[in-house]
Amino acid sequence: MKAPEQILQKAAAVLRQPAPVLDPHELRAYVLAFISQADGFLALAGRYGSPLYLLDETTLRRRALEFTSAFGNFLPQFQAYFAVKSNNHPDVAASLVNCGLGLDVSSGRELELALRCDCRDIIFSGPGKTDAELGLAAAHNAAVTVLIDSFGELERLEQAARRQNCCVNGGVRLTTDERGLWRKFGIPLAALEKFMQAARQCPHINLHGLQFHTSWNLDPGPQTAFIVRLGETLRHLPQPYRSAITFVDIGGGYWPSRGEWLQPAGTASGRLHLAVAAENHLPAEHYRLAAKPIEIFAEEIAAALSAHLFPLASCSIKAEPGRWLCDDAMHLLLTVVDKKADDLVITDGGIHMVGWERFEIDYAPVINLSRPSATERPGFILGSLCTPHDVWGYGYFGEGIEPGDILLIPGQGAYTYSLRQEFIKPPAQTVKYASQLGPTHLEI
């Protein structure tokens, strides 16, 4: 524990530098783009009822194209694998496979989903794969590359492959931080040579790649910093091991360029206010942590690879984007069921649709499609679960709000649908549609 004076000094520094405020013009333009499609959304609500997940396949496909061309411009041998955990709706995976992406799965269940999509290029990563999961991967070895997480998993994969008398393609995951909780992923860089030696003793495994993953990157700094460390390690690796490496998987973690939108409680200064001032509700301000465009991620990562990796290993590059591809391809549609005060309404859906108390921390606009307005008005927009933490937001864009009004919470494709819970209310259904630019017409 730090001394109280040190803590106070740090707290003072945090309060002096609060997170940047979300530009109201940017927010307004974002909201207006959805209001311009209100008729289409209202038609979907009329036809299917609510609550609903709306899956916008046009945006999903556009994102896939943007991501692959951003990286493809700099890295001719580049393949993207959609991280299924970020949105495990089968139609999301199927659409992205149709766009030429592979799939990145992290469990037997996700692997089965990928196989049902007829995906021929699957990477299977993640810690603690069970024998049954490794057996499933071995049984589909023509389509699956296993990113091995530990020495123990290497042995168990060898046994699974031996039992099926087959050879499994593999890579090894490298931990990006040898201290703390991230140690649970992969092996330390210092153990790479020993791991490659051990893999040579496994006749049923063809180990030919490396993987790392860093999370929640607003810019490519964490990825490029690890590429520098990886280059240092490869420099000292015996040549035959280096030549065995034919791919490097640089993982996911690309934050969408809209930036991270936060409620006060999602910022360090907001958390301090809540902890110290015993306030239970903060002013309805919104904050935005800026994120770099994907072209900058691609350019800087490619530059780091050219400087530190390609001189040492002639390899192709794989990536595992999740959030970046699916975040703005899914929206939530709700109906106001009850109005308990001028500033408090209850909706039919609750935060079981997103799996956690997300909107106490993250900010997303609540748009009243039935009485649209570009002005945000204060009011508690709460779900119908039996918990006071069932919060969608502390305001809404609309000329008032009444029972029966249809609300849209846009841009909820990443780590919401796949975290949904069966808690009190039944799960909501998903409706696919194709958004179009300009005055919108929606197709089912």
Ligand SMILES: Cc1ncc(COP(=O)(O)O)c(C=O)c1O
């Ligand atoms: C190994 C791995 N790859 C890719 C991803 C996808 O990350 P993101 O959705 O931030 O791109 C994750 C997310 O946890 C992950 O653990």
